[in-house]
Amino acid sequence: MLAARLRVGLGGQGVAVSGRGWGRVAFSAVGVAVGLTVLIGGLGASAMVPRLAGAGWEPPYSLDVRPSAYLVISMAALAILAGTGGLAAGLVAVRRGWDARGLSAFGALSAVVLGFLPPSGSSDHLSYAAYGRIAVLGLDPYAVPPEGVPGDPVTADVEEWRGTTSVYGPVATAVQALASLVGGDSVRLTVFGLSVANVAAFLGTGWLLRRLWADPERRRRVALLWTANPLLLYHLVAGAHVDVLALVFVVAAVVTFGRLPVVSGALVGLGMAVKLPVGLVSLGIAWALRRDVRRLLAVAGSALVVLVAAYALVGGHALDQVRRASEFVSLAVPWQLVDGRRHGFGLPRDVIRFAWVAVAVLLAWLLLRALPRAYPAGARPAGAPPYGEGAPPDTGEDARSAAARVGLAVVSAWLLAAPYSLPWYDGLGFALLAMVPASGFDGFAVARTGLLSLAYLPAREAGRPPELDWLVTVVRSQVVPWALTALLAGLVWWALARRPRSPSGPAGPPPSAPSRGSRSPSR
Template sequence: MTRDSGKAGRLGRVATAGIAASVLLTILIGALGPSAMVPPLAGPSWQPPFSLAVHPGGYLVIALGAAAVTLGGAGLAAGLAALARGWTFRADLWLAAGIAAVAVLAFLPPSGSADHLNYAAYGRLAALGYDPYTVPPDGLPGDPVTGAVAEWGGVTSVYGPVATAVQAVAALVGGDSVRLIVFVLAVVNAAAYIVTGLLLYRSAADGTRRRQVALLWAVNPLLIYQLAAGMHVDTLAILCMVAALVCGAAGRPVRSGLLLGLGVGVKATAGLVALGPAWELRRSPRTLAVVAGSAVAAAGIVYALAGPQAFDQVGAAGRRVSLAVPWSLVKRGLQQAFGPGAYTVWIQVGSLLLFAGLAVLLVRVFSRAALQAAEVAVAVTVAWLFAAPYALPWYDGLAFALLALAFHPVLAAFMTARVILLSLAYLPARQAGQPPGAQEWLVEVVRANVVPWLLMALTAALVWWAWRAGQSGDRAAEARSG
């Protein structure tokens, strides 16, 4: 046994232990029932999702969440380091373990945020004939489903028409039971997560690639925590985009375009992935026209059916700055220097410049004469996540799915560090039901100060590394051509 293989084995054991512990803790949080991490679900107790209804204390469940994130992040980082040293494992067993964990979580109440209550409310509005893009949950007083929304009751839907259609179907099935509507949505979410993993696994060319897929997606404890247990609609958008890239690689441009359009219909920002196929097909104008035409047709139809009001909250979201990102520090500095104001345009321009510059640097990192669609999509998506003024931890799932298609170890390490920080910043993301004093400290100290500074340092490190790596790639290309 070589020294490197021995270290790989030790790191692999650390990875296995950390990932397993994190996933079990994530399951435990949901199984314990309503708490500071798990919003209560109105409806008959015999309906799924199920829990033990222990009603644990807020400090306990927040500590369990912090442990799940920390152990999961450490396990994922150790796994990436072990893979770099040649660690091998049964990828099919890890895939099966991930499927089992996600399936179990579908039968437990969602945790970490209250977004699923918003989904249920928007679906209820649509099922009753109201337009969730013009009527907020508060616009239907006295309803048992819309009345369950605590924090965003006055906000109309921020999600695309495809997401709204899924939510409406769930509401039709669940009726006036929040619990049952959420369960239907959880089953759809779990199915999307599992099918994404199967698509990624089938597209992997060899055992090494399958192990990367297993680690970055199937058993990724941070994604299981955010996307599976958190039940965020991003999972459905990710499925569409991964399927689009897989179909594109298989030479099916119409299907690829339609899936890209449907993904945009779930969440508009997922459309960044389309820049990957656009770049790869730029020298094949006929195929590019088929993909683009299919995508525009699919997205155009669903948004036309929803109406222009479906874009209202998309535009509003583009003007927000979330507390945990470095741009909140910039905004605070501008306010101190120039007086009160949102400085929206300044921050938008700055974020666009950072996005464009970082995307160019990351594209160069791959150092290929003919970049693949997934590689460009990875570069663009990672650049967007690091540059965006508004970001939440579950947004990062898209980057991990794309990295499972076009693996890059250093970018995977940067994304792991980023999602750990954001997950700790939004621990939990919901405001209601927090123990006295804890929420103030978690929001005012961790979310608003500690994490933004750490993310600023991480962003600077990414820019520096991408610049150096791009230069090295250029020199290597010159040497090969010379």
């Protein structure tokens, strides 16, 4: 039917109709995904939603239906599948002219609603609440684990990580301590304080991304890949993961590095003081400033000052758990298939620790070749798309676009190659993806997050019936690692098949003089 409608009309009219058709599919699927995510939280405590101790009148709010584990896990699986399909359809629709009207408002409203529901999908927020509580009690969350404070009403509710000290940076701990000050002895109110901070960071990141560009097509990508992204709403907002606090800082750093390099560097330092890996974004900023040594030194210097000062306040031992975590191999990644500690064969962890870096470097190089560059301001040739590969000769890439493109290549290489990776880590990749032109890489990014999300249904162990252990032993440990391996092979093939792009555009006739009636080059 869509194919028939595509043939209706002449020129761009058929494309616009087709874009609206794909847009309806995308909006419907995204709506189903977000609706199911809201429903999971709204039903109350379950295998997907940890119980929150506290007074019933305190937020977050939910019913007390006590649904079965089979029901809520099935709902989560459907939400992930619908969200992944909706994102894929939306990417097609946007490239065919869909205006995505109302998508940003829908995403923002959904984030606010999810902020008033109990977090779902994992129990990490209980650990965040405990670390904040430990800090408020005058203890050191980098030295004292939750089980080290027996009898406390907040630390007692931690599930999987009771014996683990904080792996998060000083800024994250400060936010957690502030939430604990608000919540006091109430786990419920403490978690709500954390959710408010996360929703504010999520919406702030979307606002920054939207303000970054005046071009309507770029703003549509922001709406789809960030504000109304059902996978990010599922993980970062409904899941209440701390990662989003780091993302708002590094996105702001990309926005400000041209005019306010000292501020930009300080923002990078603050982001790294939440989670260290977000500092990879600074490599994109460094590339964009490679010919401006003064600004480059200002960014690097202020980032270093803020980061060192933050860790000096809590002590260098705050990095001990980070160093221990760097030796982990998560179940759903390809490295798990050759992990010698889990199998009678395979590679020692020390070998994996070095091998993944080599793989990441190769992937970063391939992505730098393959990802398209954006047109600089005022350099778009007549008849060309608003942005994308093929800028006229002798024009450089827009600086912020260059920072986002290089940052995306490096961050994606880390996400794809790292031996320890969880689906909510992909928020950093999507923030950068929303800043760059459309390409085939969009599909790989969406597919990876969808697959990894299916591996963690749910991410918490408590409440999952023994009959569903196959979700871990089969899906998480076998099916998804092999699927991600195949996806990685496909990405390498795609990147190798792409010709390197330069500001002078692809080989062939100059883009500044397109033939009459020609279509824009495929992105």
